[in-house]
Amino acid sequence: MARLAPAAGFEVVGTHARPSRPHELHDWSRLDVRDPFAVHTLVQLVRPAAVINACYDRGSWSAMATGAAHVATASAAVGARLVHISSDALHAGRPEAYTEDDDPTPINAYGAAKAAAETAVAAIDPSAAMVRTSLIVGDESSHQTRFILDLVNRRAEGRLFTDEIRCPIDGSDLAAAVVELVGNDYAGVLNVAGPEAVTRAELGRLIAVRHGHSRRSVPVGKAARSGMVRNLDVKLDSSRAAGLLKTRLRPISEVLSR
Template structure:
């Protein structure tokens, strides 16, 4: 099978591409500024904001599966319009589509969010991801849309790097004590995405970690894993910032549907690297 991984130069996209290769598939990975360093991937430059370019690439590659991990926090055209372009192109060639979404499209509340909850964004990024979902569902009704949370990996991943930089003073700011999320390991998430790619599941599916932790709590776990002092975690409150405070995804449907085991953040970060 041919897999087209849109955004393969990124953290999750790269992991998806590596695993798809390991399963023996042909993998075409797109990048915006520079190709990744994954041997075996056929790299193609792509600006998802260019609808014609997206359709031409899909028509040339004829993928069996398209996995869209491309998004930018401050760029509506990439996140929302780009998702529409990818969905339309995938539908044109009859490809299976798995679209990556986020818990950031929820406003936050005490109760967990189910898979079929209507988006309630309060930030521009959340609004762009909600718009992306609407476009994907309209243009490619058979697509699987994966809502996930903070994606963590090794010390080079963005979420872990942020914690390390703040703890060591290389970055300013605080890790919030009252912002709750369900972090997920990049390897587990990539495996779940690839499992969905070979299924016929359509619609939204929450795929997040089973542990609910604060940003500050994540920082403490990262500190212990990398031999840093947890007491040096710069912790602070949201203090009325316009951000979702508590977003807990109920991933029980994914737990029943998928064979992939999604580990909790405490299990992922409970040991020091070699």
């Protein structure tokens, strides 16, 4: 998003939570969204036209839920356009695809935090856009790709499930869609995921092959036999975004075959 936004006419101020700066592309400020005063101070200093909240800290309710409220409060105080990144993880799973009208039905703490964040953001700033997305596929630094390559290279233990279904999205497609959303006035939840539903196992095989490994190098298994409580079948219907945005949300097999 930071790389794409300048082409859309924005100057970017990025934030990071860990001490080291992520890269040298733009202005970066260290920020912990759990600290409402720090969020307020930075937003008052920058007075941005728009704020994108893509914070992720899986184990931290205060970063993902309360932090989202702090960001929305500070953003609303300067009249900034807010785009909040949400997740398909707030759904329990079912055979039918989920639309924007489906309320959250979380079955784990991460999904509950993402659901709570949406509730807070919508209450504080009803004009905010809340992007529900699915597995984000990027280069080796992205969570999904790194995890799969770690499994393939036996640096991590685990299996990719053949009965867990998602609509993965290319990271650059998602970034382009979010930057586009900054420039319009869509309010509320918007599903922004890939149009192709695949199992985690198939996604792993596509990524493995893309990185020069064989399909068989990916350890697979059934979630139903793992004893874990998982939201198995979570498909996002992104047809509203496809009609609203110029950005084409590509099927993940097309993205990874290039």
